[in-house]
Amino acid sequence: MAVVGPELLARLLDEHGSALVLYARSWCDTPEDAVQDALLQLVRQPDVPEKLAPWLYRVVRNAAISQSRSARRRRRHETAAAGQAAEWFVPRAADRIDAREAARALESLTSEQREIIVARLWGGLSFQEIAEVMGTSSSSAHRRYEAALAALRERLGSRCQTNDLKE
Amino acid sequence: MSPGGHTPSDLQALEAALASLAPRPATIDRDRLMYEAGRASVSTVPAAPHGRWAWPAAFSAMSAIAASLFLALVLRPPVVVERVVQAPMVEKEREGEEATGRRGDEVHDRGELPRAFELARGGEEARGRGGNEIPHEEAPGRSYLDLRDRVLAMGIETWQPSTNVAVADSPPPATYRELLIEFGELR
Numbered sequence: 001m002a003v004v005g006p007e008l009l010a011r012l013l014d015e016h017g018s019a020l021v022l023y024a025r026s027w028c029d030t031p032e033d034a035v036q037d038a039l040l041q042l043v044r045q046p047d048v049p050e051k052l053a054p055w056l057y058r059v060v061r062n063a064a065i066s067q068s069r070s071a072r073r074r075r076r077h078e079t080a081a082a083g084q085a086a087e088w089f090v091p092r093a094a095d096r097i098d099a100r101e102a103a104r105a106l107e108s109l110t111s112e113q114r115e116i117i118v119a120r121l122w123g124g125l126s127f128q129e130i131a132e133v134m135g136t137s138s139s140s141a142h143r144r145y146e147a148a149l150a151a152l153r154e155r156l157g158s159r160c161q162t163n164d165l166k167e
Numbered sequence: 168m169s170p171g172g173h174t175p176s177d178l179q180a181l182e183a184a185l186a187s188l189a190p191r192p193a194t195i196d197r198d199r200l201m202y203e204a205g206r207a208s209v210s211t212v213p214a215a216p217h218g219r220w221a222w223p224a225a226f227s228a229m230s231a232i233a234a235s236l237f238l239a240l241v242l243r244p245p246v247v248v249e250r251v252v253q254a255p256m257v258e259k260e261r262e263g264e265e266a267t268g269r270r271g272d273e274v275h276d277r278g279e280l281p282r283a284f285e286l287a288r289g290g291e292e293a294r295g296r297g298g299n300e301i302p303h304e305e306a307p308g309r310s311y312l313d314l315r316d317r318v319l320a321m322g323i324e325t326w327q328p329s330t331n332v333a334v335a336d337s338p339p340p341a342t343y344r345e346l347l348i349e350f351g352e353l354r
Contacts, residue, residue: 004204004208006201006204006205009200009201009204010197010201013193013195013197013200017192017193017195018189018190018191018192018193019190020193021190021191021193021194021195022190022191032193032194032195035193035195036195036200036203039200039204040200040203040204040207043204043207043208044207044208044210087191088190088191089188089189089190089191090189090190090191090192092189094187095184095187095188096183096184096187097181097184097185097187097188099188102184102185102188117185121182121185121186122186122188122190145174146174146175146178149174149178149181149182150178152181152185153178153181156181
């Protein structure tokens, strides 16, 4: 009998589903499949992982990387990602930054930088948890996060400053 | 989702602005996910409590046993196999007795095993007396048992049946024609 029941599965999907899909977009063009595989893998576990969110991010990461290993699939992802970047976020009037601009800026980052930004900002993982997922140290994850933020600020540039001035 | 942490102040505004964006909701089919989860939960076999270390422990134990047996095989001292071969001594005994002039009754003092030597010598003596005589102690019922004892004690090489000598000296068997003449069927 599996430990993870339907209630927990539904709650995880509600709380982490969108962030996990955004996280998996860094590698593959079918992020929903990677997230679904990770949730099913969680169901097969005899015990619930102690740190559930980092475990899910690590499994989604592995599944997404596995999906993107095919060169043909990667090429298709690269062509498709350009058209889908605008769909990474839901545009809202209350946004302090343009969703499409932010998506394009995120897309221009390296996959490592994008992974840290997504895991930190939308996944809510601590630097220690990010380090465990990526297999690096906490301080290294923090440095890469700051470097990624700086790169985003450089790419967004005036747009971000304009919004800041508006506030 | 509040990022928190130790982000420099010049990046905190950008960090907060990015965090305010809402990722597009996942388009995962919830019903299909629940269905697949149900199938996966049925096929899930709970791991045994000792499953994590049972196989490694068994593997380690078997490896240790195999290594010790290999060392024992390699390092054991060479084994010398000593095999006692009993060679028939009939001829030597007979020559020795002839040289010393002792007779067969003295052999009885040597224990039970020389019984076979005595029997062998008995056959030799019978052959020397013309082959038709059988020693007095060799009753017809015991001849086979004595012969068996002799062969078991000293080997098949010592079997020299005295009956061959007796048969060689006996008249040849009657032919079919002679038998017919004898019974009057043929004149």
